[in-house]
Amino acid sequence: MAWCALVLAGCSKSATAGGKAHTLTVSVRDNLFSPQVDSVSAGDTVTFVWQGSQLHDLVFQDGIGDVGTAQAAGSAKRGFPLSGIYRYRCTIHSTDFTTGTMTGTIAVY
Numbered sequence: 001m002a003w004c005a006l007v008l009a010g011c012s013k014s015a016t017a018g019g020k021a022h023t024l025t026v027s028v029r030d031n032l033f034s035p036q037v038d039s040v041s042a043g044d045t046v047t048f049v050w051q052g053s054q055l056h057d058l059v060f061q062d063g064i065g066d067v068g069t070a071q072a073a074g075s076a077k078r079g080f081p082l083s084g085i086y087r088y089r090c091t092i093h094s095t096d097f098t099t100g101t102m103t104g105t106i107a108v109y
Contacts, residue, residue, distance in 0.1 A: 021041075021043045021044050021045060022040070022041070022044050022045075023044065023045045023046070023047050023077075024038055024040050024044065024045075024046045024047070024106075025046075025047045025048075025049055026038070026046060026047070026048050026049070026104065027049055027051050028048055028049065028050045028051065028052065028056050028058065028090070029051050029052045030052035030053060030054045031052075031054065031093055031101055031102055032101040032102065033088075033090075033101070033102065033103070033104040035104075036101065036103070036104050036105070037104065037105045037107075038105075038106060038107075039106065039107040039108070039109060040080055040106060040107075040108055040109075041108070041109055042080060042081060042082060042083050042108055042109065043079075043080070043081060044079070044080055044108070045077050045078065045079045045080070046077070046078050046080065046106055047075055047076070047077050048067070048075060048076045048077070048078075049074075049075045050071055050072055050073050050074050050075065052072060053072055054072060055070035055071060055072050055092065056070060056071070056072070056090040056092060056093065056102070057069065057070045057071070057090055057091055057092060058076060058088055058089075058090065059088060059089055059090075059091050060078070060086060060087070060088045061086070061087040061088065061097045062086065064078070065078035070092060080106065080108040082108065083108050083109055084107075084108055085105060085106075085107055085108075086105070086106045086107075086108065087103065087104070087105050088103070088104050088105075088106075089102055089103045089104070090102035090103075
């Protein structure tokens with residue numbers, strides 16, 4: 001649990017005052033997600049944009065919002081209505097949700 005606090009300490013909250021939903025963009029590049037860790041407010045949307053030449057898929061630990069088809073271009077969106085920690089990975093380049101550069105975490109507050 002302490003590792004989670006350390007990881008999330010570097011996160012920046014994307015929402016501003018006023019209660020409006022915002023969008024965070026995560027780049028799906030060749031063998032990395034950028035940013036790899038970030039945070040949003042409940043109700044925000046994250047857009048994943050493929051920007052490399054290699055094929056990558058996108059699978060969430062909770063199974064909601066998966067992009068199971070490997071692709072090298074395009075985009076996908078996922079809304080986060082509830083607070084929590086959401087982990088995702090590329091199944092082609094990472095064997096689990098916690099190791100490697102093809103893993104990511106979105107903290108929702």
